[in-house]
Amino acid sequence: MVQRPTARRRQGGFTLLLAMGVVTMVTLAVLLSYGVVSREAEVQGDGRRYKEAYFAAEAGLAEGREAMRIRLGRNQMYNDALASMPLVNEPGLNGGARPYLEVLPGPGAPGSWNSLAINPENLAPGERQSPGGEAYAAFPLQQNVRYRVFVRDDEDDNGAPDGLTDLNGQVWLIAVGEVVGPAGSRPTRAVIQTLIANENAPAVTSPGTVMTGGGSDNTYNSGGSSPTTRDKVTTLESGTP
Structure with missing residues (x-):
């Protein structure tokens, strides 16, 4: 006997x-929704890491500019400063005719980075608490933030083979900030490049006073071609307009 499906059974299956x-x-x-939230979190994380890398590059740029000022000394050109820094021989940084030079070598082997990590023991008591006096439970230590600073001459050397001949008192300063992610992930980098110029103005000197007719003994001769002596200095009478 064949049992036909009833209306109740058909309704239950539906x-x-x-x-x-x-x-x-x-x-x-x-x-x-999970995929959208994950992608949004990744975008926000990349933006935050890029800002950290950018600020690290800015810090390195300021430190590198001061280091170049000290190396320049009283010179008008950067030749001695360029010759005092080690060459960078790494993939992508050999520079060809204008090599890259390491302005701030890291504490380790050549090619090492400078770290921006914070040591809590070096912080002042005021830096460990809020403006209201409440102590911070934790704060970022920047263990994964680092930077490097390079310098290279601009195109002013008329094809000098070593790229270390500065003729116009200007060089390129390049700062690289980096935030290292978890193992296996790509780092986030920011690069800032600026052209720095020598600010040492050449000294301009002349014998005697700066007035017309001044002599080497700082006297003024108003009598034309007659020699000027210390005991014969021409002065204006009192009240002369």
Whole structure:
């Protein structure tokens, strides 16, 4: 005897299919929302890491500019400063005819980075608490933030083979800031390049006073071609306009 499906059984099968469809749609919506949130978190994380790398590059640029000022001394050109720094021989940084030079060598082996890590023991008591006096439970230590600073001559040397001949008192300063992510992830970098110029003005000197007719003994001769002596200095009478 064949048992035919009743209306109640057909209704129960349709309800089960409808429930399975709703569960599938909700699952897909949850997965889609999770993917959107994950991508948004990655974008925000990249933006935050880039800002940290940019600030590290800015700090390195300021330190490198001061280091170049000290190396320049009283010179008008950067030749001695360029000759005093080690060459960088790394992939992408060989520089060809105008090599890269390490302005701030790291504490380790050649090519090492300068760290911006914070040691809590070196912080003043006021830096460990809020303006209201409440002590911070924790704060970022910047263990993964670092920077390097390079310098290279600009194109002013008329094809000098070593790229270390400065003729116009200007060089390029390049600072690289980097935030290192977890193992296996790519680092986030920011690069800032600026052209720095020598600010040592050449000394201009002349014998005697700066007035017309001044002599080497700082006297003024108003009598034309007659020699000027210390005991014969021409002065204006009192009240002369």
